Amino acid sequence: MDPETLSLLLSPDGWALLGALPPYDERLALPMAERLQKEGLDPRLVAGALTQSRLRAQGRAKFADFADGMLFTPAGLEQATRLTVGARHARRYQAAGCTLVADLTCGIGGDAMAMAALGLGVLACDVDELTAAIATVNLRHFPEATVRHADGLTLDLAAEGVDGVFADPARRTAQGRRAHDPAAYTPPLDRVLALRDAVPALGVKVGPAIPHAAVPDDAEAQWVSIDGDVVEAGLWFGPLAPDGPGRTALVVRGQAATVLRGPAPHADAGPVGTYLYEPDGAVIRAGLVGTVADQVRGRLLDATIAYVTSDALVATGAATAYRVLDTMPFGLKRLRTALRERGVGRLTIKKRGTAVVPEQLRKQLDLRGDGEATIVLTRVAGSQQVLLVEPVGTD
Structure with missing residues (x-):
């Protein structure tokens, strides 16, 4: 989006068009664009409105119904915090007693919306003028929020009366590649971390691939997954980390949330048991697989692999449980014979610690039955093994 397109969208005709468009359908976008242009609408407005319609449809995954009244850029939507996670961020500041939070890199305003919705004062800044303008639109219903086109790192936090700081540095290079080195963030992570000397209540959203060595000793580092998708890690300082520093994992599945806290106990490797537990990705990123093993009274399949096995079926929100039917x-x-004997035609292939390509294996197996099965390709005590498993509830 460019400033001219934004201006067109914010005009009375543009906003009315956005509100009148039907739910986005890629197959109908081109015919609709042609029809609207024939009706005399500016082609730039039509293109901008249809782009926003598409982004709003995508944005519902993060913002639910709120997306229908928001504006987006592709990059802004990609980096935006999901509303459910943003609400958890906001509650940290609320619980810490913060009254005015500076969102130094507000993007399209997702986190600022969540904070303002809890009644927190928010000073939302973005160094990009167009992005700040979009955030202003998205925060229009929240009088608690002020948006400023500014470099958030240049704010005089004391003069502004700020008692909480949040930052979500951009994690893409100029070439569009994902930046895993915190020094390559924009702004660099160390510049953001320096602010905790002035405002102890500092929170920073970082990429889930952040190395443990890059996590400051005084931070609570929390990896977050939503329905199996690891979406972020966050660094929380001072009163935003009331339980103190350490590594934690937040696993959200539907309406249920599970928090695991380190340090993880040591877990030995041992033989395959009755059940297999697949730890959630946030648990693995946080280095807390040993905690899952302790919860389920289990052991690792292999010292280097994040699979846990146990003879007990234990309810845990931090892992998915499977019953082990066979191992070979x-x-x-051998595998083809075993699956054909079971009449398997539809196969789910999970893997960890093996170079086997699931789609290639699926073609080589050439299964034709009507049944379903799940196999796990992994190492057990250093040996390549196949586990035939079935999901089992732990409720």
Whole structure:
């Protein structure tokens, strides 16, 4: 989006068009664009409105119904915090007693919306003028929020009366590649972390691939997953981390949330048991697989692999449980025979610690039955093995 397109969208005709468009359908976008232009609408407005319609449809995954009244850029939507996660961020500041939070890199305003919705005062800044303008639109219903086109790092936090700081540095390079090195963030992570000397209540959203070595000793580092998708890590300082520093994992599945806290106990490796537990990705990123093993009274399949096995079925929100039906050394003929004997035609393939490509294996197996099965390709005590499993509830 450019400033001219934004101006067109914010005009009375543009906003009315956005509100009148039907739910986005890629197949109908081109015919609709042609029809609207024939009706005399500015082609730039039509293109901008249809782009926003598409982004709003995508944005519902993060913002639910709120997306229908928001404006987006592709990059802004990609980096935006999901509303459910943003609400958890906001509650940290609320619980810490913060009254005015500076969102130094507000983007399209997702986190600022969540904070303002809880009644927190928000000073939202973005160094990009167009992005700040979009955030202003998205925060229009929240009098608690002020948006400023500014470099948030240049704010005089004391003069502004700020008692909480949040930052979500951009994690893409100029070439569009994902930046895993915190020094390559924009702004660099160390510049943001320096602010905790002035405002102890500092929170920073970082990429989930952040190395543990890059996490400051005084931070609570929390990895977050939503329905199996690891969406972020956050660094929380001072009163925003009331339980003190350490590594934690927040696993959200539907309406249920599970928090695991380190340090993880040591877990030995041992033989395959009755059940297999697949730890959630946030648990793995946080280095808390040993905690899952302790919860389920289990052990690792292999010292280097994040699978846990146990003879007990234990309810845990931090892992998915499977019943082990069979186990065998990996071999194409042996596996094909075992699956054909079971009449398997639809196969779910999970893997960890093996170079096997699931789609290639699926073609080589050439299964034709009507049944379903799940196999796990992994190492057990250093040996390549196949586990035939079935999901099992732990409610």
